[in-house]
Amino acid sequence: MNPSDPKYIRNIILSYLHSCVIDSNPKSIIGFDQYNARDKAPIIQNILAADEEKQIEALYTTQQFVIELKHPHDHKHFWCAVTVASNYNGKEQLEVTSVERRNEIITNENDSDLPLLRNPEILIGQKDLTALSYLNEPEVLYNLESRFNKSQIYTKCGIVLVTINLYEYLSIYGNDAIQLYHDQDIQLLEPHIFATAELAYQSMAIGNAKTIRNDNSSRFGKYIEIGFLKYHICGASMRTYLLEKSRVVYQAPDERNDHIFYQLCTQFNQPEMKSLALLPANQFRYTSEGNAITIKGVDDAQQFLETREALTLFGIENKVQMTIFRLLSSILHLGNVIINEGDGELSYVKESDKSFSIFCSLLKLDENRMRTWLCNKRIKTGVAVVNTTSNINQALFA
Numbered sequence: 001m002n003p004s005d006p007k008y009i010r011n012i013i014l015s016y017l018h019s020c021v022i023d024s025n026p027k028s029i030i031g032f033d034q035y036n037a038r039d040k041a042p043i044i045q046n047i048l049a050a051d052e053e054k055q056i057e058a059l060y061t062t063q064q065f066v067i068e069l070k071h072p073h074d075h076k077h078f079w080c081a082v083t084v085a086s087n088y089n090g091k092e093q094l095e096v097t098s099v100e101r102r103n104e105i106i107t108n109e110n111d112s113d114l115p116l117l118r119n120p121e122i123l124i125g126q127k128d129l130t131a132l133s134y135l136n137e138p139e140v141l142y143n144l145e146s147r148f149n150k151s152q153i154y155t156k157c158g159i160v161l162v163t164i165n166l167y168e169y170l171s172i173y174g175n176d177a178i179q180l181y182h183d184q185d186i187q188l189l190e191p192h193i194f195a196t197a198e199l200a201y202q203s204m205a206i207g208n209a210k211t212i213r214n215d216n217s218s219r220f221g222k223y224i225e226i227g228f229l230k231y232h233i234c235g236a237s238m239r240t241y242l243l244e245k246s247r248v249v250y251q252a253p254d255e256r257n258d259h260i261f262y263q264l265c266t267q268f269n270q271p272e273m274k275s276l277a278l279l280p281a282n283q284f285r286y287t288s289e290g291n292a293i294t295i296k297g298v299d300d301a302q303q304f305l306e307t308r309e310a311l312t313l314f315g316i317e318n319k320v321q322m323t324i325f326r327l328l329s330s331i332l333h334l335g336n337v338i339i340n341e342g343d344g345e346l347s348y349v350k351e352s353d354k355s356f357s358i359f360c361s362l363l364k365l366d367e368n369r370m371r372t373w374l375c376n377k378r379i380k381t382g383v384a385v386v387n388t389t390s391n392i393n394q395a396l397f398a
Contacts, residue, residue, distance in 0.1 A: 079138045119143075125150070127191050129157040130235075154191040158237060161196050201314055209247055210256035215295050219244035219258065248331065251290030261287050262294075263304035264328055276329040277358045286335035330362040339375065341392040347375045374398075 085095040085103055096104050117134040125146045126132055132139055147155055148164050155162045177194060186195040211217045220240045227235040251257055265287060268278035281287040294300070311321050336355035342348050349356050349371045360367045375395050379386045390398065 079141075125152075127152075127156060129155060129162070152190065154193065156191045158235075161191060161193065163193075207244070207258055209244075209251075209258045210292060210295055212252070212254055215298070216259075219247055249286060249335065251292075253290055254292050255290040256292050256295070257287050257290075259300070259303065260307065261328060261332060262300045263307060264325055265332075266301035266304055273325070276326055276362070277333070278329055279332075284332045284335060286332055326362050330359050333359040333362065337374070339392060339395045345391040346389050347392040347395040349374055 083097050085097040093105050098104060117136075119132050119134050119139055123132055124143060126143060127147075129135065129140055129143060132143060144155055144162065144164060147153070148166070151166065151170060153164050153166050153170070172192070173194075177192070181189060181192060181194040181198045184198070186198055189195055205218060205220070207219050208216050209219050221244070223239045225237050225239075226233055247255075247257060256262065261284075262281050264273075264276075265278060265281035265284065267273040268280055281293050287293065308321065311324075312318075333355045337349060337353055337359060338355075339347050339349055351371075356371070357367060359365075360370050375390055377388055377390050377394070377398065379388060
């Protein structure tokens with residue numbers, strides 16, 4: 001190979017500057033006397049360098065790499081931490097020194113074989129493997145071992161939860177642990193099976209609806225982030241960050257509100273739901289505005305039973321379920337409230353408005369106070385707070 005070839009120079013720099021992460025302790029969780037790299041350990045592709053210039057720059061700063069060695073006694077593969085012992089001239093052999101100060105000779109069969117980079121010590125023990133600068137097999141195993149040795153048996157890899165059996169009891173499954181993850185931002189907490197359960201609970205969608213193009217469209221905003229490695233996609237992540245709230249109060253022609261409202265309306269004649277004062281879907285404005293009450297081939301009553309079954313499966317007791325349904329019913333009745341135009345810039349709700357009375361009753365609100373605040377607004381200007389009336393358009397918009 002031509003010594004002036006950038007690839008040739010690159011290989012010399014790689015071989016000279018790298019050092020590797022490897023644990024030669026035969027009892028180590030990542031020792032290959034237990035986990036054979038070829039047969040058992042999961043192989044995670046090295047996503048080392050996006051371009052040669054950045055890789056060489058990284059090598060100058062880290063001077064670390066990963067090479068597979070064999071145990072001197074049983075010749076099984078294992079990883080051993082080493083540093084470069086002497087200058088490397090680009091030939092087939094590289095002399096390195098292990099953490100035990102033993103010298104090893106590494107043979108490079110092919111100049112194109114690139115050693116694997118280590119992560120800096122500050123990254124070791126990351127709770128999410130995707131946070132590692134260099135994601136390769138020994139680095140993944142080393143990170144898992146580091147956490148395992150601290151009794152941190154759970155580690156994330158994006159949305160995947162990785163766990164290692166400690167074969168002993170850990171006091172991390174009690175009620176205190178449940179409360180720690182309940183209704184929290186799990187991204188800020190340590191990985192745990194409870195975090196996975198909480199994420200599943202938070203992701204339950206009663207937010208799907210019929211649109212013109214899709215009878216079961218997820219009405220969530222989604223942020224998708226795609227990672228590239230040298231012009232190729234190497235990974236992606238997606239986050240749900242917004243629910244289409246406007247659909248609750250308005251639907252375009254031939255579209256529906258969220259499915260759960262129509263499912264609930266099918267129960268209007270069920271004794272259990274009598275306290276909710278439900279009506280058929282065609283009698284609520286929020287479920288009839290799009291003039292698409294039903295979906296061909298979909299049984300909303302059966303779907304409601306399946307929804308309740310799912311809620312029960314997630315441990316949501318019947319009392320809590322009824323509270324959810326009460327809230328949904330109150331939203332439907334609020335949509336039937338009629339706001340009237342008064343003199344000048346005034347608006348008002350009649351005392352005889354039955355929907356308004358039901359809405360207040362369901363949420364246990366004082367009718368007089370609620371009637372006032374539906375048609376008035378409070379404005380804060382500096383330190384002063386001013387109450388002012390709303391005209392009919394302002395009240396309807398609010």
